[in-house]
Amino acid sequence: MSLDSLLFQAVNGLASASGLFLVAAGLSVIFGVTRIVNMAHGSFYMLGLYIAVTLAPLLGEHLGGAAGFWGGIAGATLAVALLGAAVERVLLRRLYNAPELYQLLATFALLLIINDAALFLWGPEDILGPRAPGLSGSVELLGRRLPQYDVFLALIGPVVLVGLHLLLTRTRFGRLIRAATQDREMVAALGINEALLFTAVFALGAGIAGFGGALQMAREPASLSLDLSVLGEAFVVVVVGGMGSIKGAYLAAVLVAEVKALCTALGVIEIAGYTFNMSWLTLVAEFLVMAVVLVLRPHGLFGRALAATKAGEAEPPLLPLDRRGRALVLAAILLFAAMPLIGMFFRYAPVLALDMVIAALFAASLHFVMGPGGMASFGHAAYFGLGAYGTAFAATQLGLSTPLAFATGIGTAAAGAALFGWFCVRLEGVYFTMLTLAFAQIVWSIVYQWEDVTGGSNGLFGVWPDWPFDSRAGLYLAALAVALGGLALLRRIVFAPFGLALRAGRDSRLRAEASGIPVARVRWLSFALAGTLCGAAGGLFAFAKGSISPEAISVGRSIDGLVMVLLGGVQSLMGPLLGAGAFTLLQDTVMRETDYWRALLGLVILVLVLLFPFGIAGGLRRVARLRRAGGAR
Amino acid sequence: MSAPSPVLAVRGIAKSYGGVRALDGVSFEIAAGELLALIGPNGAGKSTCFNIVNGQLRPDAGTVHILGRDVTGLPPRRIAGLGVGRTFQVAAVFPSMTALENVQMALIAARRGVFGFWHPARRIAREEALALLEQTGMGAQAERPAAALAYGDVKRLELAMALAGEPKLLLMDEPTAGMAAGERREMIALVRRLTRARGLAVLFTEHSMDVVFGHADRAIVLARGRLIADGPVDAVRRDPLVREVYLGGTRPGREARP
Amino acid sequence: MRPSNVLRRALLGAALTTSLLAIPALPARAAEPIRIGELNSYKAQPAFLDPYRKGMQLAVKQINEAGGVDGRPLELISRDDGGNPGDAIRVAEELVTREGADIIAGTFLSHVGLAVADFAKRRKVFFLAAEPLTDKLTWADGNRYTFRLRPSTYMQVAMLMPAAIGVKRKRWAIVYPNYEYGQSAAETFKTLLRAAQPDVEFVAEQATPLGKVDAGPVAQALADAKPDAVFNVLFGPDLAKFVREANTRGALEGTFVVSLLSGEPEYLDPLKDEAPVGWVVTGYPWYSITTPEHQAFLTAYVDAYGEPPRLGSIVGYTTIRSIAAGVAKAGGTDTEKLVDAFAGLEVDGPFGPFTYRASDHQATIGAFVGTLALRDGQGVMVAPVYVDGASVLPSDAEVRKLRPAAD
Structure with a gap:
């Protein structure tokens, strides 16, 4: 390993950093002003690339290669910016009054729809675009060849950075953006057309992402997996830099890209007799960086504490069930308990019901930290996975009996949640969210690569429970009992002093501390408790499926949980249960109906979000209230 | 004012921000049953002083004793645990709970009952909470969500919460901020009544001079980080230095609010 | 639909x-x-x-x-x-x-x-x-x-071994997607090559995140190790990125490359005229099977x-x-x-x-093994040879040892 090669790799890293920066900058601008966690941001990037590789040859035929290439990039940028504006006007605008994070649900639906739309428009095969005319060669540097396009990319990042900085500091539009980033209420108070500002900001953010995607035309093919793979990195960069800080985003992009380039450059190394392949770390480098930065600097490199946003209306007080509610719940429990009998006629029903029961426990445990705790976790799947892997490992490798293996799984999840929670609960808002994500990704990458213990990317299988849980009915009833126990416990706690204190810490940390509530400890304990119950859900999952793989810990799984909670309604204790049921049923149904099931799922979620901006539970409550009002008249 | 052991004793506290002295050698005391106003023009160091007392800031020098105990640098939660109630400039309550639950929560916390996982909180300290709400004139609103209360009522609710757990000292940051003139007088009269009855020491900051001079027992005046006056309100009102700071230094008028 | x-x-x-x-037990x-x-x-x-x-x-x-x-x-x-x-x-x-x-x-x-x-x-x-x-x-x-x-992975790797062994190169580098398929392909390759050629040296090993290869640094790191042959397991978008970067940087010039699956039209076609000429690959040359x-x-x-x-x-x-x-x-x-x-x-x-x-x-x-070339602006496998799967599989006796769990 020569110094030259390290230096050269550092220059390589700068080109990658520009790409990262461009996606992240748009995300940061959008989040800063609108506080929307835009899940569709990676989709904008992907669309930028797809549109560019389509336009470039078309334009190239008429105008020549160079005009085609650059025209393609310009066209793609413009098209994606327009799409961003349209998304804001048509969709998100309707959701600004919904509780926080409902926009996340909507943009998640959008992500699903855009991916299928791209499949429909461009087909499944990757499309490799043309090289950049005039920049397709390389320059000599340190005795190596550096692609000219990489030099161009390394420069474009700082150029955009300076451009954005000028836009933000020298123009009225920019000053409005900065004002809105710091204090949204003030902008409204100043009589500025907030609607127009939001649309413009969304178009700007989407446009930058589209531009970033289009620029990759010369480096990578347009493919359908880009949206999600880019999204995670963009989040990391924004958070590491500090939400809303463009300069921070650039530095973070450089940091992440350089760490990766370094891991790649070092290759296989030997430490104290052990050989270790550093390139393995590239799988998780960005999340390691994020975890370290957030633990040391809770608001990222350049971030400040976010002014608390007015989170719409405060949620209504939680009430114990009335008589009718209790009757309904009892009926639902009886129905689920009777599932093995129903299964004699509809053999698939118990299979689906088991998935629902597990999803319900998963979603309810997430809801506990997210609803009463006010801490939206993006990494809840980590505890699901730890529970599942703990159980699977104990059952298959240690040969423990089913109950003991299950207990091992729960213990593993509890330990993980207690450990990670200790760091996470110190952070607020979106930083908390992102640190949970970072930890989940770290767990995922360990599980993914620790072949001997976790089975690596293939996972563990042969995790079947022993008697009396080895029959479908036996396992189902046991799972139902565990889930009901967990749900009852959570409910009990929410109404107990601890639950009240948890809500108090969410409502007003200031007041809670002044009243003598140890908010950090309450949060930590609630996080650990939620993780423990989530681990139970994971353990059940391992037994139900007979196998477990790293997907159980993936971001996708965490997002599923969020979608369930939000879909059902975050402001109600029944919400996550309804959401889990609805989501499981929906997914099962749409997957069978059409090849474009993701788009269909996205559409259904979108419709539900627009109809019930407070989730299904919120919608039902409103219907009930209207009916009561009607009856009284 | 010659109580042998003051409820609150602040001695020589100082705090700088990047070389700027926000607070410089400030000392004062409060005795039980006393209503002490902390006043001064904007930027005088009122907030810094107040936040050092309540634990949100750690002083560079000096000590804070509450009931004879050194609490310098303890976090707000620990100070609350020593029997100190607080209200905020912008009233802070728990909007997703009913007024009653708010006070119950405060009572549960004061009794260190936060880590109860089983018995419904609804049935804990209900009578005491209702009594506190009655005393602050909120009895009729007990079952309403805090989010639905008028701002004046939120301030009363906050007072009820601050009084939960029988505090010996009450720290009130602008107790009448954001209220209409009539409401202000009512509020401060309520505070006066309740604290008298309970023998409570109160430290409050205030912008409204008629509130200060109409109701406080004593006032201390800060200017540019230094204590320039400490005495009964009438004496302070006549103090030439105070008059200069208020009339000469900043905008004239009884309302020093910017 | x-x-x-x-x-x-x-x-x-x-x-x-x-x-x-209605009639669950109805005879077929x-x-x-x-x-x-x-x-x-x-x-x-x-x-x-x-x-x-x-x-x-x-x-x-x-x-x-x-x-x-x-x-x-x-x-x-x-x-x-x-x-x-x-x-x-x-x-x-x-x-x-x-x-x-x-x-x-x-x-x-x-x-x-x-x-x-x-x-x-x-x-x-x-x-x-x-x-x-x-x-x-x-x-x-x-x-x-x-x-x-x-x-299987083993079979696909084994099919490439005659070509890999045949060139008698000493310094090999490996690049593979970082999951079980890539890992086991790399392991199998190393084992089989060491067995046939004990003095072989593996000078670089790059494990890249699936679908997210940082192609520039990876190609450069391989080139810096100065291998005289490379075994590639990347496929899909990763392959396209890697090939383009390696071309621009001249990172694999004069290097012999064997590559898994790259001759399959699914992965070869998107490369168009940038298909890496001279690579020995497994794949499916539908155009020249007679x-x-x-x-x-x-x-x-x-x-x-x-x-x-x-x-x-x-x-x-x-x-x-x-x-x-x-x-x-x-x-x-x-x-x-x-x-x-x-x-x-x-x-x-x-x-x-x-x-x-x-x-x-x-x-x-089996599968076909051939060398990549360009024809009409499109990558193709030339001189493809069908390798029967049976010829690369271990014997029944060896397999019995590999299959402890089965019946």
């Missing part, structure tokens, strides 16, 4: 459910269809699985037009497995319980294949894994109820879909052919009889005849 189709499906489903409910009539429950990661891997599905449908159509198997038509019930084992197991349960599938088949991703194989063992259902490559499926975790069609079996398949496929087949098409087509042959040999769809019939089953496919080995349930279907 057109609405009328959905409606028909729904009615059919309803009718089926009703009939199952003569023309009772053979229900193949097929699940695959259509959404996650569309590039490979679109042609795969077309191949399957072509085979079903041909077989049914020829009167089915023993007079029973084939009925294909296809599902998306969600690309993860959790969903896949539920889908498999659904296929077995609700749809009454006699046989399950499919899967692409290794971990999904392994999970479904385990499910098959547990529920005693016959499972023909079409595409997962992992060696574990037939060896370490092989079981009685699972068979696999496609050549055997009559393949010619017949090619004609039928192009007639049906108006486009050339991909490797996925071959896999899909042969999967259905295999099942038909197995059911015919077993004389029905009884699971245990099917398992016995598949052991040693001979099947005629577009690549010629092959066998499902009794010892490890692996099909001996």
Whole structure:
């Protein structure tokens, strides 16, 4: 390993950093002003690339290669910016009054729809675009060849950075953006057309992402997996830099890209007799960086504490069930308990019901930290996975009996949640969210690569429970009992002093501390408790499926949980249960109906979000209230 | 004012921000049953002083004793645990709970009952909470969500919460901020009544001079980080230095609010 | 799917459910269809699985037009497995319980294949894994109820070994996607090469995140290690990025490269005129296979879909052919009889005849090895040689040691 090669790799890293920066900058601008966690941001990037590789040859035929290439990039940028504006006007605008994070649900639906739309428009095969005319060669540097396009990319990042900085500091539009980033209420108070500002900001953010995607035309093919793979990195960069800080985003992009380039450059190394392949770390480098930065600097490199946003209306007080509610719940429990009998006629029903029961426990445990705790976790799947892997490992490798293996799984999840929670609960808002994500990704990458213990990317299988849980009915009833126990416990706690204190810490940390509530400890304990119950859900999952793989810990799984909670309604204790049921049923149904099931799922979620901006539970409550009002008249 | 052991004793506290002295050698005391106003023009160091007392800031020098105990640098939660109630400039309550639950929560916390996982909180300290709400004139609103209360009522609710757990000292940051003139007088009269009855020491900051001079027992005046006056309100009102700071230094008028 | 189709499906489903409910124990009539429950990661891997599905449908159509198997038509019930084992197991349960599938088949991703194989063992259902490559499926975790069609990772690597050994290079570098497939391909390669050439040195090993290769730094790191030969396991978008960067940087100039799967049209075609000339690859050169079996398949496929087949098409087509042959040999769809019939089953496919080995349930279907070149602005494999799977598989005796878990 020569110094030259390290230096050269550092220059390589700068080109990658520009790409990262461009996606992240748009995300940061959008989040800063609108506080929307835009899940569709990676989709904008992907669309930028797809549109560019389509336009470039078309334009190239008429105008020549160079005009085609650059025209393609310009066209793609413009098209994606327009799409961003349209998304804001048509969709998100309707959701600004919904509780926080409902926009996340909507943009998640959008992500699903855009991916299928791209499949429909461009087909499944990757499309490799043309090289950049005039920049397709390389320059000599340190005795190596550096692609000219990489030099161009390394420069474009700082150029955009300076451009954005000028836009933000020298123009009225920019000053409005900065004002809105710091204090949204003030902008409204100043009589500025907030609607127009939001649309413009969304178009700007989407446009930058589209531009970033289009620029990759010369480096990578347009493919359908880009949206999600880019999204995670963009989040990391924004958070590491500090939400809303463009300069921070650039530095973070450089940091992440350089760490990766370094891991790649070092290759296989030997430490104290052990050989270790550093390139393995590239799988998780960005999340390691994020975890370290957030633990040391809770608001990222350049971030400040976010002014608390007015989170719409405060949620209504939680009430114990009335008589009718209790009757309904009892009926639902009886129905689920009777599932093995129903299964004699509809053999698939118990299979689906088991998935629902597990999803319900998963979603309810997430809801506990997210609803009463006010801490939206993006990494809840980590505890699901730890529970599942703990159980699977104990059952298959240690040969423990089913109950003991299950207990091992729960213990593993509890330990993980207690450990990670200790760091996470110190952070607020979106930083908390992102640190949970970072930890989940770290767990995922360990599980993914620790072949001997976790089975690596293939996972563990042969995790079947022993008697009396080895029959479908036996396992189902046991799972139902565990889930009901967990749900009852959570409910009990929410109404107990601890639950009240948890809500108090969410409502007003200031007041809670002044009243003598140890908010950090309450949060930590609630996080650990939620993780423990989530681990139970994971353990059940391992037994139900007979196998477990790293997907159980993936971001996708965490997002599923969020979608369930939000879909059902975050402001109600029944919400996550309804959401889990609805989501499981929906997914099962749409997957069978059409090849474009993701788009269909996205559409259904979108419709539900627009109809019930407070989730299904919120919608039902409103219907009930209207009916009561009607009856009284 | 010659109580042998003051409820609150602040001695020589100082705090700088990047070389700027926000607070410089400030000392004062409060005795039980006393209503002490902390006043001064904007930027005088009122907030810094107040936040050092309540634990949100750690002083560079000096000590804070509450009931004879050194609490310098303890976090707000620990100070609350020593029997100190607080209200905020912008009233802070728990909007997703009913007024009653708010006070119950405060009572549960004061009794260190936060880590109860089983018995419904609804049935804990209900009578005491209702009594506190009655005393602050909120009895009729007990079952309403805090989010639905008028701002004046939120301030009363906050007072009820601050009084939960029988505090010996009450720290009130602008107790009448954001209220209409009539409401202000009512509020401060309520505070006066309740604290008298309970023998409570109160430290409050205030912008409204008629509130200060109409109701406080004593006032201390800060200017540019230094204590320039400490005495009964009438004496302070006549103090030439105070008059200069208020009339000469900043905008004239009884309302020093910017 | 057109609405009328959905409606028909729904009615059919309803009718089926009703009939199952009403008379669960009705003896099979003569023309009772053979229900193949097929699940695959259509959404996650569309590039490979679109042609795969077309191949399957072509085979079903041909077989049914020829009167089915023993007079029973084939009925294909296809599902998306969600690309993860959790969903896949539920889908498999659904296929077995609700749809009454006699046989399950499919899967692409290794971990999904392994999970479904385990499910098959547990529920005693016959499972023909079409595409997962992992060696574990037939060896370490092989079981009685699972068979696999496609050549495994080990087989694909072994097919490239003659070329890798033949060039007699000393300094090798390896680049692979960082998951089980890439890892085991790299391990197998190292083991086999060391065995044949003990003085070989592995000078660099790059494990890149799947789908997210940092191509520039990776190509550079390989070049900096100054290898005289490279073994590549990257595929898909990773491959395209890697090839382009390596070209621009001249990172692999004068370096001999052997590469897994890169000759498969799914991965080769997107590279267009940038296909890396001179690489020795495994793949499917449909344009230069002249055997009559393949010619017949090619004609039928192009007639049906108006486009050339991909490797996925071959896999899909042969999967259905295999099942038909197995059911015919077993004389029905009884699971245990099917398992016995598949052991040693001979099947005629577009690549010629092959066998499902009794010892490890692996099909001996082979793959083509050739060198990449450019023709009309498109990468092609020249001088492709068909390597029979049987020629690279370990002997039955060795396999028995590799298969501890099976029956």
